[in-house]
Amino acid sequence: MATRAQSLTITDVTAQGSDAILLSLRVDDEQQPKFTFQPGQYLTLAVEVQGEEHWRCYSITSEPVTGQPISVLVRRVAGGRVSNWLCDNARPGLQLKVLPPAGRFTLARPGRPALFYAGGSGIAPVFALAREALKQGASRVRLFYANRDRASAMLLAELQALQDASAGRLEIEHWYDAEQGLPTQAGLERQTHGLEQADAYLCGPEPFMRAAATALAACGFDAARVHREDFGAAVQGAREDAADGPAATLTVQIKGQTHTIAVQPGELLLTAMLRAGLPAPHACQVGECASCMCRLEAGEVQRLDNSVLDEDDVAAGWLLACRTRAASPALQVRFS
Ligand code: FES
Numbered sequence: 001m002a003t004r005a006q007s008l009t010i011t012d013v014t015a016q017g018s019d020a021i022l023l024s025l026r027v028d029d030e031q032q033p034k035f036t037f038q039p040g041q042y043l044t045l046a047v048e049v050q051g052e053e054h055w056r057c058y059s060i061t062s063e064p065v066t067g068q069p070i071s072v073l074v075r076r077v078a079g080g081r082v083s084n085w086l087c088d089n090a091r092p093g094l095q096l097k098v099l100p101p102a103g104r105f106t107l108a109r110p111g112r113p114a115l116f117y118a119g120g121s122g123i124a125p126v127f128a129l130a131r132e133a134l135k136q137g138a139s140r141v142r143l144f145y146a147n148r149d150r151a152s153a154m155l156l157a158e159l160q161a162l163q164d165a166s167a168g169r170l171e172i173e174h175w176y177d178a179e180q181g182l183p184t185q186a187g188l189e190r191q192t193h194g195l196e197q198a199d200a201y202l203c204g205p206e207p208f209m210r211a212a213a214t215a216l217a218a219c220g221f222d223a224a225r226v227h228r229e230d231f232g233a234a235v236q237g238a239r240e241d242a243a244d245g246p247a248a249t250l251t252v253q254i255k256g257q258t259h260t261i262a263v264q265p266g267e268l269l270l271t272a273m274l275r276a277g278l279p280a281p282h283a284c285q286v287g288e289c290a291s292c293m294c295r296l297e298a299g300e301v302q303r304l305d306n307s308v309l310d311e312d313d314v315a316a317g318w319l320l321a322c323r324t325r326a327a328s329p330a331l332q333v334r335f336s
Contacts (some may be wrong), residue, residue: 037101119204248326299331
């Protein structure tokens with residue numbers, strides 16, 4: 001499998017709360033150009049569990065400083081093969097396959113007042129964004145940070161240090177479900193007071209983000225000012241094969257070979273390629289890592305949401321095979 005992955009060495013593993021770790025990875029000088037990132041972006045890591053390679057995305061918490069390790073927050077998940085493996089096995093010196101940073105959950109308007117809602121491990125990108133908002137001169141930053149209980153809360157010391165250094169610009173409200181119940185609509189709406197013109201950022205479990213988005217909408221935040229990080233939806237997207245779209249004949253050029261295969265109605269192109277046994281480059285299969293980027297040479301396609309391609313990429317004909325369906329009966333794509 002061809003990927004853009006690099007081998008990075010773990011330099012440090014620190015416990016965070018009762019069930020998470022902060023994992024730091026060294027980026028060597030020659031890898032630096034590929035690993036520049038913006039606060040709010042994530043790394044995609046590979047782990048081999050029982051002979052099978054799995055890829056997962058983890059948000060970066062460290063600052064984008066050249067020569068410094070990149071840190072990501074990894075929390076145990078019930079049945080989560082990669083997260084649990086990392087929490088059990090990660091140690092300094094171990095090497096991991098890592099894809100370059102990606103993601104669009106970045107500050108929309110640096111320097112503007114910002115309102116953050118973080119639930120559980122959603123604090124990872126939110127912490128990075130809050131720190132960046134302060135660094136960019138935001139006059140007011142507010143964070144509502146919900147956890148199931150105090151023991152499981154992460155990055156508490158880091159948040160306290162950020163607040164101490166913020167000269168009163170950062171307000172934090174901690175919320176613990178075990179003590180206070182689930183956050184109420186009124187409580188979520190209250191966070192907007194005095195920040196009616198702010199940009200809002202949400203990351204956490206889907207019900208939490210839905211509740212926060214509803215509260216923001218009720219307070220007059222239009223959708224353009226509400227930004228979400230939603231790994232769950234991306235994973236779900238990989239299973240979106242069953243949808244309408246024409247059956248198609250797909251011609252694929254890979255490594256100098258040309259193959260012609262059938263694409264079923266609504267099928268994702270990568271799914272069709274793998275079903276046909278083609279050596280199509282891929283990794284995450286959720287539109288997160290860019291491994292399956294290829295160029296449309298002929299035909300029409302429907303591109304689904306992804307975290308990789310911008311408008312210029314699309315205009316240049318790039319697509320992600322894992323997030324694209326046929327929209328015409330004949331297609332041609334080429335992997336470079
Ligand atoms: S396989 Fe990762 S973007 Fe398609």
